Structures are given as C-alpha cells and as structure tokens.
Amino acid sequence: MADQNSVESMSLAINAAKESAMSAIKNTADLAGLRALSADLNKKDSPLNSFKSEMGKLSSVDDKRSIGQLLNAAAGEIAAALETRTREFADNEIAARIEQESLDLTEFLVQRRRGHSHIVTQATQRLEDVFIGLGFQIAEGPEVETDFHNFEALNMPKSHPARSEFDTMFLEYGEPNSVLLRTHTSPVQIRVMKSWKPPIYAIMPGRVFRRDTPDATHMPVFHQIEGLVIDRGITFAHLAGTIEAFTKAFFGNEFTSRLRPSFFPFTEPSAEFDIRRADGEWIELGGCGMVHPNVLISGGIDPEEFSGFAFGFGIDRMAKERHKVEDIREMYTNDLRFLRQF
C-alpha cells in the first residue's frame, strides 16, 4: 500500500515538476534565458531528473514501468516545448530584423538609367535587322570619297548633267574637285562589287552629305540606306518582291508597295517606290532600279552573266516620322531633353 501511495504521490510530483518546467519555459523572456533554463532542466539533479533515482527505489516492475513512461513523456513534452520556444524566439528575432530593415524603395527610383540611342541609330539598326532576316549582309564604305566612286563609276561621267543635282561638297584635298563628301551611299555599291564578287545581297547604311541649307525637312548631313543584289537571273520582279517583303517586314503586314517609273543615271529601268498605308495614302519612300550595265562594268562584273538591282532611301525621315518629330533639325541639337525621350 505504501508502494501504491508512493507511486501515486510520485506521479503527482512528476506532473507538478513538469508543469512548473513548462510554465518556466513559457515565461522565459529571451533566448538566453531559455538556454539557461534548458541547461537547468537537463541537470542531473533537476526536479524531474531526480525522480529517476526515486524510481529505482520502487519494487514493482509495473510501477517502475509506469513511472518510467510518465518521466519519458514529461521529458519529451519539455524538450518539444523548449524547441518550439526556441523557434519562436528565432522567428521573432528574424521578424524584428526584417521590420528593422524596412526600406522605402521609391527612394531608389531613377538612380541610374540606361542611356539613349539616337533615333537615327535606332532606325538604322531596325532596318539592318529586317534585311538580315531577308538574307542580306551589311557593307560599309568611307564618307570621304573619290569622284570616281561617287559619280564616274555610277554612270555619271565628268560632264554628266545629273551631277549638278547632287549639290556636292568638295574638299580642299588632292586635285580640285577630285575628293568629296559622298552625296549618297551608292559609291559603296562599287566597293562591294569589287571586293565581294557576286552573288551579292548587301545593304549599305551610312552618312551622306549635300550642300543643302538646313530646314525643317533637310539637313546637309543625313543618312541613307542602300541595297544591292547581284546574282544570276535577277529580274525587275525580284526588285519589286524585295521592296514588298521589306515593306511588310518593316512597316507591317497592312502596308503594301508600288514601283513607278523614274530616272537615275545608275539604274535602268529606274523606279520610285511608294508604300501605301492601311488608310490608303501613298507615301514616297525612295528610289530603285535594275543596276545599269555600265555600273556593273565599273564594278568589274559582266552584265551579260549577272544582273541585279539596287534601292535606297533616307533614314532620318523614317526616324522623324516614327517619332513625330516636327523639325528634323531638332534631331541634331544634341539636347539631352530631346535625346532622353527615346
């Protein structure tokens, strides 16, 4: 009976010790306190642990087992409570740190921005990409040119009347009137014919110069892009097809193109090409034509074996219209307030 009593009183005492530990865990204020408490609870002579030796004094195996189970359960509960409480503290600590780290991100808006590519460059790259998609490569040439490349090789010999239409700027360099600022990108055609040899599928973007007083739609320094295709069996239909493909790829599927007869010394038959917007309005875009046999000969290509076409148009105007710039001179003021818009 004495055993029975002692088992019961032991059980009560174990529960009481457990409750006291649990409440101590609950009431601990910080992680350091919890660590100290945990150390205390794990001491050999801690209230709960002391029951282990008490348990040894019990005679009944059953009693030993039941008290043992009770002790284990209490130890397990306390360990779990300690862990939960530890995690709680850790979570709180992180939450507090997070709270403390609070940032107003709007303070960091527009600290450092990407620069702005000039709208003429943007247009040039878009054009280049479209033609690359059509199987073209890009050729380049000098901006200061010889009379030969700019005129003579393009079927405009010295006395040719069309020369006067180009408003050429000559340089005080070499023989008088022999070195000039190219008036169009066409001299690159001759350079490409000579260095690449056919087949040629090339575009030639670049800066050109005319002795033109600047106004809202003209600059003496501006940009053109020129295309040249030379291969066996190239016909006028291929020219029209290329212009159409370009029109749709660059401006959109709702656009269409037409060619109408015109005159350029370096192409024959020559044409102007227009594009039609969805609203039906025709916009004049540029000039084109089948490469004149004399030009092929200048480029060292046999006009009986190869044929080809060329086309060209202004880039500045495209940029101007795309971004609705009122006055083309605005594009060349280098005013950051203008440049940063695009």
Place this chain on the structure above:
Amino acid sequence: MKILNSWLNDFGSFGTDAEKLAEAMTSLGLAVESVTTVGTPVKGVVVAKVLRTERHPDAEKVHRVYVDAGDGKELHVWCGAFNMKSGDLIPLATLGTTMPDGRVITARGILGIESHGMLCSGTELGLTADADGILILPNNFKLGTDVFKALGIEQDRVFDLDVTRNRPDCNGYLGVARDLGARLGVKVAVPSGDKAKKGLARTLKVTIADKKRCARYNMTVMSGVEVGDSPSWIARRLANCGMRPINNVVDASNLVMLELNQPTHAFDADKVNNGFKIRCARAGETLLTLDGQVRTLQTDDLLICDGKDNAIGLAGVMGGASTEISKQTKTVALETAWFESSGVAKTATRLGLKSEASMRFERGVDPYGVDHAVSRFAALLRESCPNLVVHGGAADVKEKTLPPKQKVVALRVAQVNRILGPKLSAKAISAMLAKIGFVTKSTSSAKLATLKIAVPSWRPDCETEIDLVEEVARHYGYENLGKIVPQSTMHGRLSPLQQRRRDIREVVLSMGLSEAMPNPFLAPGDLVKAGLPEDNAIRLANPLVYEESVLRTSLRPGLLKAVSFNISHRASKISLFELGHVYPSGSENSPEGLPDEYESLCLFAAGETSSLALDWWSQISSVMGFGAQLDQSSVEPGYHPKRSATLRRGKQVLGCVGEIDPRVLAQNQINTSVACLELNLSVLLAESPRIATAKAVSRFPRSDFDLAFTVPNSQSAGAVMKALRQAGGSELVDLELFDVYRGAGLPDNSRSLTFRLCLQASDRTLTDAEVTAIRQKCLDAAAKLGALLRN
C-alpha cells in the same frame, strides 16, 4: 511641266477624268505632283463699264470708280487699283458675291461712303497667276453678262508633272500626249500648222561658224505683224501653265514651245543687220540681254550675231535687247534651231540664266521638229495678225553634226526578259514600242531574236539596249512585272566586326550615356579650342557657311559643344557619346588619295573624373575581351596632362582615357571637370577577340592575404601591380588593389596602397612554407620599386 486638261485634249480625246489621267501619267513615270482646279466660275461677277473715276481728298490709296453694270444705273465702287480709264470694261463682283477666297462682297465702304460691289483682278477671280491691277475685258463684251460666260471659261484642271531628265520630249504637250495615248489607246494628233500660202521669198543669210554647238538653224521671215495682246485663250493657256503673257509674238513662241518642246526666238527683222552668224563669243565680249543686264561672255558661250558680227542673242538662253520685239515691230525673223545641249547648260549655269528655253535645249529637243514648229508659230500668230505673210526662201542650215533622223538600236528579246522577268514575245515587244513611235526595222532569226528598233528623233535619251528595255517596262506597266522575293544565296548576318560594334554600343548605353550626333563640320578654330592641332584638318572647298568649313579630325570638339550647350540649358548628369567617322588628312601616297578616315568612339561625362573614364574602359575592354596598357607618360593634346593616359596595345594606340584639359574646358565655357574616353574603333574592332580556352577549376584551397605598402607618388600603382604579378607567378591567381590611402602617418609625397593577393595551385594544397616564400618574393619585388611594407 504644267499640263492643262483642256489643252491636252487638243492632242487627242483624253477626256476629263482627272484621277484616271493622273494615275496613267504617274504609272508612265510622269509623276503628277499636284492637280489643281482652275477657272471655277464665280457667280455674281458681271461685265461693267467704267463711266468715270474720281479721287477723294481723304483717301490716298483708293479712288472712286463709277460704273454701269448694264442697267443704265450709275454704281459707285471704291477701288485700290488705278489701271482703268473711262470706257474700259471690267469685271464687277456684285453685292452678295462669294469670292474664291471666301470673302462675301458687302456694301461696307470707307469714310462713310458705301461701295456697291468690287472691281476684280484676274488673280482674285482665279483666272491668272499674278495680278496686274483690275482685269480689263475685251471691248465687245455685253454689259451685265456673266464675266466667265463672256470669257468662255470653263472649269479646267492643271496637272503639275515632274518630268525626269531622261524624258526631254515630255517638256512639251506632244510628248506627254504620245505616251498617254499609247497607254490609254487614244489616237494622238499634232496641232495643225499654218495653211496660208507662202509669200514672196525673203531670205536672211545664215552662217554657222560653230557646227558642233549649232547643227541646225532655221530663219523664217514673217511680215504683216501687228504687235498687241494675244487672244484671251492663248493668254489664259500660258497663264495657267505658269507663263506670263507678254505680247502676241512672244506668246505664240512660248505656246509653240509648250506644245512641241521646241523653243523659238523672234527677232525684230528690221533691227537685224544683214543676216545671222552663229559663233562662240570672244573673251570679254558683252551683250545686253532682254532682261536689261549686260552679260560678259567667255569663249565657250555661243552667240547669235548679225551679219556685221555684232552679238544679238545668247544662243538657246536669252535674246538680246537690241533686236527685241516692240509695239512697232512689223516684220519678225523667227529663229528655230537645234543647239548642242551641254554647251547651253554650261552658259546658262555660269550666267545663272536658267530659262524655259535653255532648260529645253539642255535636256534635248527634236532636231526634226523645226519645220512644224515654224508653221505652228505662224498659225498661232495669224489668230491676231490676219495680214501675216510667211515668206518663202527661209534659211534652214543643217550641219553634219545634226543627230540622225532615226537611230537604230539592237534589242534582244532574251535580254528584255532576262532583265524584266516575264516572257514577252518579239511581236509583243514590237507592238508596244510601235505605239510610242519606235519602229521595228527587222527581226533576225527567231531563235536569236534581235529586233532592230528605229528610235524617233524626239527621244535623244534612248541610245542603248537597256534604254529600250526600260521603254518596254514602262509601257508593259511596272505593276504587271510581278513581285518575287529572291532566295538570297548569302546568309544574312552582322559581320563579327559589326556585331562587336553593336556590343560596344550596348555597353556604353547601359553605362547611362546617350548618343549625340554633332555636326562633323567645324568652324575654323574649333579644333584649337579643343586643344587639337588644325594643320591636319581638311577644309571644304565650297562650305555652306564659314562656321562649317572644317572637317573634324576628332569627335571631341563636337562633344565639347554639346556638353557646353546642355550645361547652358542646365541639364543634369550630362553624359554623352558619339560613334562616328573623323577625317584627318592622310599621307600623300594613300592608295586612293583619300584622307586617313577612321571610325571613332568618344564618351564624355560632365562633373566626372578619370576614375569613371577608366571604369568605362574596363567595361568596354571586358566586352571586347582584351585590355590595354595605360601610358601616362604621353597624352594626346587636349587631355588633362596629369589625369589622363594613352591606351596602348603593343605598338598600337587604342585611344585615350582621362579628363579634358582644364584650359580646354575654360575655352568652351565648361565649369566642371569632364571625364573622357576616346577609342579608335577602326583599330579596336579590327582586333579579333581571343577565344578563351577552358582551364580546370582548382579543387584545392586558396590562401588570401593583404599587403599594404607605402609607395612614393612617383611610382605608379600599375607598376607595383605588375611587379607583384610577376613575383607571384602562376600561383597568384587574383590580385586586387582595394585601398588607396593618403594622409596622416605617411611620409610626404607618398601614399598607401593595399593589395589583396590570392594564391592557389591547380594540383595541390599550398603549404605554409610555399605561401611564405611567394609572399616574400612579392615583398622583395615591391621593395625594388620603393614600395615598403607598412606595419
């Protein structure tokens, strides 16, 4: 060239569907720039007679005109033009008339006196291009009738054509009509010539001294001329085509020119002394031209002289004043000639005398259109001169230099199809060309079909096979030739160089710089203001303005202007770049005789220092995959001498990095430092980046340690780094300068540099002894440069 719809219909039944006509002309290459409506009647304008005119003492600029509009009542009108006299018939816009400009005529006058209508000028009624006061109407008009009805004016359209250089024939109605007739299936007739019998022979002797420049000269004498105004229909046609009516003789000449593209010139025969001689001018010879100017001539100006060798006209360009048609002229000597085109062009250009006639001779006129032009002139003049006598015995000198009546050009059918695309037959081609007067002379064997095409004399532009191919294309219709996208036999791509250029652009943009495009033309002195020499700069021979007469040799002057401009507009964070060509003069023996043009990239940031410029360089250098040595011993002019460096790669100079010279900044009104990086892209992009070979990543631990040195200012950090790197050998896998300190605790003229070194072997863990040995080597190497380890 202005084409009046009603006049065009004199050449064939083209109808009045302006839209259809404009479309046909455009598709033939006669681009219609505009279509304007003329002669729209204004309701309420009647024929009135001037009864008398009167001044008012308080009105200076207007006077009072009393008119009768047919009902016998006297109406009072204020008028600002003074060209009418009593008895003149004039157009009166009655009260309530809406004028073409939208004005409604009311009775409101001035000085409290009402105005019962408005007297009208030709311009106000949309009848003529320019106003010469109030329009004076023919005397036989009935008072009170509608002016437009009385004038027989109906609504008409004017097509303004942009005639290209290769279509001289279309500077006349006949050429336009021929092309249009072929396209629309309209039969074209040449306007009729003079049908009257020729008068007695009157020959003025013609001598051509310069047979190259003048190959045909017809001189026809016409007497019984009464000089006066042209019939109104002639005046109106000329006015609608942008030419001012002058008198019946000049107007007839102009009308013929517009119709047939054949300029003629009428001399007062009584003022011409003893025939004509056509020769080139003597140097310094002068001529008083019709416009009242004395022209000083050169030996390549072609002159019309009289029989006494006195100059009386500038051939193909302008007549002389001494033989001008006047009111007293009774006999006309009509010149109808063919002058060589480039000669006329040269004279007209040099004298700044571009006339309707010179433009036509420049482009080319039909050498065989002369006879009909003479006859047509007579027919037109006869309308106002019923007693006109065209004398027989006209001189008509034709030289061997005159182009042939027909030029035969071979045209291969296969060539037409090879260039154009569709499979056209010889027959179809012949038929198409026949419609515009190109006659097929013969066809060779069917297999190698070559057509022999006779080109008419009015098409001097058609000389070779390809010219005929173009004619076939035009008349077949460009829109019918099809659209085929060619299969490119190349691969579309950017070249590696172009790809690298785009990569560099991307890096520059991502660093926050915006792209400027300054003018490549500089003012003299701009280069000097940028600290650069000017002796290697090329000047423009014909600049637009003096301030834009020097070609840039560097991008810096342009960017300096751009920065200065933006500073003056108070922009913040000014960072700009340009990628463009510069054109310093080249060596004399450059292969093509061209300057040393190259592509340059220049980056500017205001308010920044060389450390930013170096950051730019390291970004660009890492995208390019190669670096450069910084050489501070020699710096390009215009850079801060103590804060800049030349970027060298082997023997090549890649560019310059640093800051702009403060003296340059001051000259350009820039009050803050400017960081600058300038690269020669032609050199930089030509270098192909090395393709990196993979190395196994070391699996062994690394040993890091720092070394802080006291280094004299005269010794560069770069040199110390180089020494450390060499001393560290292959085990030194990373070296970084991470702190520079100047200040207390250091000897004068020196600073502290702290490096972090990282040692690691690829095949083993380095022992303490090895690390110590390498560290010592590094210390020794640094010490040799005067860099002493700090404690």
